[in-house]
Amino acid sequence: MSPETAINVDHVGMVFTLDDGTELTAVRDVDIKIGKGEFVALLGPSGCGKSTILRLVAALEEASFGRVTIEGQDPAELSRAHRLGVAFQDHALLPWLTVKDNVALPYKVAGKKVDTTRVKELLELVGLGKFAGARPSQLSGGMRQRVSIARALVLRPDVLLLDEPFGALDAVTRRHMNVELQRIWAEDEVTTLLVTHSVEEALFLADRVLVMTGRPGTVAMEMKIPFARPRDPSIQRTPEFHAMADKLTLALEPEA
Amino acid sequence: MRLSRPQIQDLALGVLGILLFLLGWELIGFYKLAGLTWPRFSTVMEYLFDPSRRGLFGRAMGASFSMILGGYLLGFLIGLGAAMLSYTLKPMQPGIDRLASTINAIPPIALAPLFIVLLSREVTGMAIATINVFFVIYVAATSGLEKSRQNHRDLFKVLGASKSTRMLRLDLPAALPSIVSGMKYATPAAFIGAILGEWFGASRGLGLLMVSAMQNFQIPLLWSAVFIASAASLIAFGLMSLLERFVHGRFS
Ligand SMILES: Nc1ncnc2c1ncn2[C@@H]1O[C@H](COP(=O)(O)OP(=O)(O)OP(=O)(O)O)[C@@H](O)[C@H]1O
Ligand SMILES: [Mg+2]
Secondary structure (H helix, E strand, O other): OOOOEEEEEEEEEEEEEOOOOOEEEEEEEEEEEEEOOOEEEEEOOOOOOHHHHHHHHOOOOOOOEEEEEEOOEOHHHHHHOOOEEEEOOOOOOOOOOOHHHHHHHHHHHOOOOOOHHHHHHHHHHOOOHHHOOOOHHHOOHHHHHHHHHHHHHOOOOOEEEEEOOOOOOOHHHHHHHHHHHHHHHHHHOOEEEEEEOOHHHHHHHOOEEEEEEOOOEEEEEEEEOOOOOOOOHHHHHOHHHHHHHHHHHHHHOOOO | OOOOHHHHHHHHHHHHHHHHHHHHHHHHHHOOOOOOOOOOHHHHHHHHOOHHHHHHHHHHHHHHHHHHHHHHHHHHHHHHHHHHHHHHOHHHHHHHHHHHHHHHHOOHHHHHHHHHHHOOOOOHHHHHHHHHHHHHHHHHHHHHHOOOOHHHHHHHHHOOOOHHHHHHHHHHHHHHHHHHHHHHHHHHHHHHHHHHHHOOOOOOOHHHHHHHHHHOOOHHHHHHHHHHHHHHHHHHHHHHHHHHHHHHHHHO
C-alpha cells in the first residue's frame, strides 16, 4: 500500500429519511482510507451499507456525518473531470444503445473522440466481442454486468468503483472474470473499491479486505492480503488462502 | 417489420371493421334511411374520382395538407422547445405549464377571428393547427422528459455529464416513447385545426370546399371533402402508430 491516501472516507455516517418520516441510519462511523493504486474489497451481509459507501464515494449521496474526499477534494470534482469509473449493482446500460455504443458512452459524455480499438479490446476482454452490435435486452444478466464493467474501465479512470460486478455470474465464469479483471487492473493499478459478497473473490483480487457488519453498518474487521502479484488462480488452493477465507467468513457471521 | 399472429388478427379485424362501415354507409344511402343529405358511398366515390374534378380536389388537398404539415411541424418544434425549456429551467415550469393550459383552454373558434386580423385568412388554419399540436406535444414531452430512470441519471452524474449532454443522450431518448405517442395524437389535432381554420374564409383548401358545398347544397362534394380529410387523417394516424410501436420497442 502506498502511503498517499487517494480515497478518504472520514468517520462517515449516513441517515436516510424514509417516506413515512422515520430516520434510518444506514452506516455509522465508517472510516476507510484507500491508498493510491490500492485495491480494496468491501465484504458484508446484504443491507449493511456497502452500496451506500460506494455511492458516497461516487458523490451520488451526501454524507450526514463526516466527509468523503478523493485526493483531498470533493468526490464530485473527480466525476466532473471524467476520471471516475463506476459499475453499478444493476448495470444501468442504456436500452437504446448497442453494447459497443454503451461502452463508448463515457467518451461521448466526456466530449472525447471514441477510441474504437479500446472499446473492442475491452469487449474481447470481458468475453463479449461477438456481441458488440447486440442490444442490452438481448443479453443475459451476467453479460450486461460485464458490459458495464467494460464501460467503467474504458476511460482508464483514476478511481474505479465496482458494486458486486460479478453477482449474476456462475462460479466458473466468475473465476475467469476475476483473472481478467486482475489483468486489466494491473495495466494501470487504478485505485479500486470493490463491493462483493464473495470471500474468495475479495481475497483473490484485493490488497486489503474490509468486513462490514450490522445495522447500521460499520467496518468490523480489516485484513491485508499478502499474496504477490500477478496472482495465479492456484493461490486459491493454498492453505494460507483457506485460513484467511475461514477468518473472513467467521467475521461475516459473528453469531455463528 | 414482421407481424406476429395477434397483429395479423388485429389487422384483419380492422380491415373487416372498415368494410362493414363502408357497407353500412352504402346501405343507409341506398335506402335513404338518413334522408337526402346521406349519399351512397359509391355515389361519393364516383363524384370524388371523376377525372374532371381531379384538379379541384388536387388543389384543395395541396392547400390543406401544406397547412396541416406546416402547423404540425411548427407546433411540434414549439411544443418540444417549450418542454425542453421548462425542464431545463425548472423554476419556469409552473409558468410555462399555466401559459400552455390557458392557450389550450381557449376554443380555437374564439381565436380564429384574432388570427384573421393578426395574420391572414390563408394561414389561420395553420395557426390553429400549430396551437393544437403545440399543446399535445408539450404535455407529452414534459411528462416524457421526467421518464429517465434513476440509475441512468446516476450514471450520467458519475460520468460527469453536462446538462446539455444529459439532455441529448439521456433525457430526450428516454422521452422519445412519450413524444412519439404525443406525435400520434397530434396528427388528428392538426387536421381539425387546419380545416376549421379554413372555414373562416381561406381561398383554398378542403375546409373551404366543405363550407361552399354546404352553402350550395352540393351533397356529394361535401361528403367527398369530408372523406378525403378523414381518410388522410386516419392514414397519418396509422403511420404514426407504426412509428410509435417501433420506438416503444427500442427506447423503453
Ligand atoms: N435511498 C435510500 N433511501 C432510504 N434507505 C436507503 C436508501 N439507500 C439505502 N437505504 C438503506 O440503507 C441500508 C443499506 O443499504 P445498501 O444498499 O447500502 O446495502 P448493501 O450493503 O449494498 O446491500 P446489498 O448487499 O443487498 O446490495 C439498507 O437498510 C437500505 O434500506
Ligand atoms: Mg448493494
